[in-house]
Amino acid sequence: MDYLKIALIVNISSLIVAVISAFLLAHGNVTSKTIVLASSALIGAALIFGLQLFFELRKTTEQYRFTSEIMIDRVSPEIRVLNPNPKNVIRLVLEKQITAWLKGQDKQIFDKDRNKTVRDFVLSQLFSLLQYQSDWQIEKDIFVRTEGKLTRTKPLSSNKDSKTFSVQKIESLLFESGNLFSQAPFAVGSFDLKLPPASTIILNNDSLIIRNLFCENGI
DSSP: OOOOOOOHHHHHHHHHHHHHHHHHHHHHTTOOHHHHHHHHHHHHHHHHHHHHHHHSOOOOOOOOOOOEEEETTTTTTTTEEESSOOTTTHHHHHHHHHHHHHHHOTTTGGOOOEEEEEHHHHHHHHHHHHHHHOBBSSSEEEEETTTTTEEEEEEOOSSSEEEEEEEEEEEHHHTTTTTTTTTTTTSSSSSEESSSTOOEEEEOSOOOEOOOSSSSSEE
């Protein structure tokens, strides 16, 4: 049980005791307007507080949709983004290196379960995207110049207010889920990933779930 749940239980229990004791005091001292008014104010405030807790702490679900268009070229053969950005040279080079590694492991890989190959590729690249952010708390400074806009980012998290997933841990998660790209060079980023405290990552063969005290994200 996390500390937020413990704090919530203690808070509600104390509030119930306070409301009951205030009611008994007011009931036993009906001639005292001050005690009756103070008890009424306390009970009213407790009721409003309880309603706010109920509405604010309810689980909510938000769904976002994004598409990832991956192509398997069986002539080359290779796996890559369907419409790559020609300016993103690093991305193009990485995809070629990953493809070369995959063909070295199994020359017939693109003639087998292509759906699994695409799913595994997307999941491994999602980790790379998360590692590019690297920290769940980022400070951004934007500088506007005549030549364009420059953005400088600075990570803010420390080991006390985050949970770190090393590159080795991410590769281990991919390997344990049976991901084809778990040992591919540059399949995941080279940065440790800092997530909110008490975060867990659940990776299956077709889904990625990140769960922590604040939310649960599933892909």
